[in-house]
Amino acid sequence: MKKIVIINGGPRKNMNTAAMTESFRKGVNSSDKNIEVKEYWLYDLDQYKGCISCMACKIKGKSSRVCKYKDALLPVLHEASEADGLVLASPIYMGDRTAMLQAFVERIVFPWLSYADGSIMAIKKMPVVFIYTMNASSEQAPIIHKQLELSEQMFGIALGQCERIEAFNTYQMKDYSRFEFAEGTAEAKQTYKDTHWENDLQNSFDAGKRMAEKIS
Numbered sequence: 001m002k003k004i005v006i007i008n009g010g011p012r013k014n015m016n017t018a019a020m021t022e023s024f025r026k027g028v029n030s031s032d033k034n035i036e037v038k039e040y041w042l043y044d045l046d047q048y049k050g051c052i053s054c055m056a057c058k059i060k061g062k063s064s065r066v067c068k069y070k071d072a073l074l075p076v077l078h079e080a081s082e083a084d085g086l087v088l089a090s091p092i093y094m095g096d097r098t099a100m101l102q103a104f105v106e107r108i109v110f111p112w113l114s115y116a117d118g119s120i121m122a123i124k125k126m127p128v129v130f131i132y133t134m135n136a137s138s139e140q141a142p143i144i145h146k147q148l149e150l151s152e153q154m155f156g157i158a159l160g161q162c163e164r165i166e167a168f169n170t171y172q173m174k175d176y177s178r179f180e181f182a183e184g185t186a187e188a189k190q191t192y193k194d195t196h197w198e199n200d201l202q203n204s205f206d207a208g209k210r211m212a213e214k215i216s
C-alpha cells in the first residue's frame with residue numbers, strides 16, 4: 001500500500017493549517033482510496049530537538065541519509081524518508097515555518113548533504129508539497145518565500161519535484177470580538193474569507209489529488 005506522510009508543524013488542530021491538510025487528504029482519497037495518509041502533529045511529540053550537529057550521519061564508512069539521533073522525532077524521520085509522498089504543512093510564524101517544523105527540516109535535510117562530494121540525496125525520490133497558511137497577503141508573501149526558498153530547493157534536489165500551496169490573510173481566530181484588533185478587522189477578514197477560503201481548500205484538495213495520481 002502506498003503511503004503519504006503529512007508533517008503538520010502547526011499547534012492548532014481545528015484551524016487553517018489543519019483544514020488545509022484535511023482537504024489535501026480528501027483530495028488524495030478522491031483519487032485513490034488505497035493510499036494511506038498519515039499525519040504527524042509535531043506539537044504532539046513528547047520531546048525532540050533540531051539538529052545537534054553530532055555529525056553521526058557523516059562518520060567515515062557509516063554515513064547515513066537518515067538522522068541517527070534518538071528522540072521522539074527519529075521514527076517520524078524514518079517514516080517520512082520511506083514514504084511515497086511527503087507534505088510539510090505550517091502556519092507562518094515570524095516570516096518562516098514554525099520552529100517545530102524547522103527542527104524537522106534540519107533533521108531530515110542535513111543527512112542528505114554529502115560533505116564528501118557536495119551532493120544532496122535522499123534515500124528515495126518522492127513528490128513533496130509544502131502547505132503554508134499566513135496572515136500576510138499574497139503581495140507580502142515574497143519576503144516569506146525568500147526565507148523558505150533555500151531549504152525548499154534542497155527538498156527539490158533530494159526528493160524530486162516540489163509544489164507550494166498557500167492560504168493568505170487567514171482568519172486567525174473563530175471569535176474576533178474577544179481579542180484586541182483594530183476596528184473593522186473582523187469584517188475585512190470575513191469578507192476575504194468568504195471570497196478566498198473555499199478556493200484555498202480546493203487548491204489543497206487538488207494538490208492531494210495530483211500527488212495521488214503521481215504515486216498510484
Ligand SMILES: Cc1cc2nc3c(=O)[nH]c(=O)nc-3n(C[C@H](O)[C@H](O)[C@H](O)COP(=O)(O)O)c2cc1C
Nearest residue numbers: 012015016017091092093094095133134135136170
Ligand atoms: C506566533 C505567531 C507568529 C506569526 N507570525 C506571522 C508572520 O510572520 N507572518 C504572517 O503572515 N502571519 C503570521 N502569523 C499568523 C499565522 O501564520 C496565521 O494566522 C496562520 O494561518 C495560523 O495557522 P493556524 O490557523 O493553522 O494556527 C503568526 C501567528 C502567530 C501565532
